[in-house]
Each structure stands twice: as structure tokens, then as C-alpha cells.
Amino acid sequence: MSFASSFFGHSGRFIYLLGSLLGLLIAGAFVEHIRLGQVVFNILLSVVLLSSIYAISHDKRFVVAGSIIAAAMFFVSWIAQLFASAPLGLLASLLGFLYFQSTAAVILIHIFKSPSISIDELLAAVSTYLLLGIAGGFIFRLLEFLDPNTLLATNDVVPEMSTGTPMNLYIYYSFTCMTTLGFGDIVPGTPEARVFSYLSAVVGQIFLTVLIARFVGLHISQVRRG
Numbered sequence: 001m002s003f004a005s006s007f008f009g010h011s012g013r014f015i016y017l018l019g020s021l022l023g024l025l026i027a028g029a030f031v032e033h034i035r036l037g038q039v040v041f042n043i044l045l046s047v048v049l050l051s052s053i054y055a056i057s058h059d060k061r062f063v064v065a066g067s068i069i070a071a072a073m074f075f076v077s078w079i080a081q082l083f084a085s086a087p088l089g090l091l092a093s094l095l096g097f098l099y100f101q102s103t104a105a106v107i108l109i110h111i112f113k114s115p116s117i118s119i120d121e122l123l124a125a126v127s128t129y130l131l132l133g134i135a136g137g138f139i140f141r142l143l144e145f146l147d148p149n150t151l152l153a154t155n156d157v158v159p160e161m162s163t164g165t166p167m168n169l170y171i172y173y174s175f176t177c178m179t180t181l182g183f184g185d186i187v188p189g190t191p192e193a194r195v196f197s198y199l200s201a202v203v204g205q206i207f208l209t210v211l212i213a214r215f216v217g218l219h220i221s222q223v224r225r226g
Helices: 001-006 010-030 037-055 060-083 085-112 119-146 167-178 189-226
Strands: 151-153 185-189
Touching: 010 037, 010 119, 010 167, 037 060, 037 085, 037 119, 037 167, 060 085, 085 119, 085 189, 119 151, 119 167, 119 189, 167 185, 167 189, 185 189
Parallel strands: none
Antiparallel strands: 151 185
8 A cells, every 4th residue: 555545645636636736727827828738737636637537536426427518628728729719619618518517426425425524525625626727718618719808917917817727827817816815917898707707616615614613613523533
């Protein structure tokens, strides 16, 4: 048995997922402006898809459906990148939102079914939060395909938002909404964008509140049993 398996449990599947998510979010920013930046981002995204399938492998009901959605997203994303196809880009964004949102839900159910707190559950919680933020990035990119005025840049530091904008910027905006940071360098330009912006903030705050309450309750229960 490996160190990851013995320390993190469940074959360390959530440490692999968290590592791939952090790799996508951090490395995605550094490759944003290079020539093959989008290609590198798609490779990192493919790694996340594989690690997330492994992370939810305990749920046999979803793993098949999740694998199908992930495979479809993988191929559509690469073909859309290769041919610069707007319709395929829209479809890839829709599949990305569905996959990351549903994967986050499956992991969240796993957390709430767990009878105790372990490093595994903590890693799963952090991974779920990041998955929700990435899912939000895909929904904002989908809205951008439907209306080019969905998100507007307010200064010269952020490039004008369009369907060709790096995915990393949509994820960035999603997390500024979820965390209620509100830097103001990107703002919603349509009613739909404003709705999803405040819904993202609401989901982010409810997630943290409910999860902390759950972990505190489990900790108190473990202390009483111990």
C-alpha cells in the first residue's frame, strides 16, 4: 500500500483530483499568453477529466454517464480548438458545465454520507469548491457564445472578452463571484450574466456555510464517541 493510500484513504483519489485542479488553475494562468496556451490548457483539462473520473469511481451509477460526458467534452473541445468552430465551442462549454457541476454534486453527496472527518473528506471538499468555480467559468463562456456582451472588461489590463478569450479568464471571473471579491475588472453586461453572477456568489457562500457546519457536527460527534 502506497503512502497516499494509507494516509489519504480511498487510494488517494482526491489528492490526485485536487492536484490536477490546482495544476489547471495555476498553470493555466501562466500559459494564457503563449502561442500554444490553449493547447496546454486543453491538455491540463484532459488530466482533470481523468482524475475526476477516478475520484468518482466509487459511484458506479454516475461513473458511466460521467465518462461519456467527459469523453464527449474531450473530443468536442479539441475539435473546436482545431477548427475554431463557434458552435462546437458552445457545445464544449455546455458539456463542461454539465460535467463539472454533476461531478461536484457526486463528490458533495459522498462528503455528506461520510460518518467521520478524514483528510480524504477535507480534500474532497476543497476539490468540490474548485469544481464549482470551474463549472461557473464554463457557463459564463457558454453565455458569451450566445451574446458577445455577456462579460465586459473595464480596463486595459484585461483583454476585451469574446469567444476567443482564454478559458482561464472565465474561470477567474467565476471565482471572483463565488468568493464575492468583486475586483470590477470584468463586469456582467447582460441580465443573464448578472443572474448567474449573483447565483454564483450565493452558491459559494452557502457551500462554505453548510460544509463548515457539517464538519463541525462530525467533529463533535467523533469527540463524543472517542
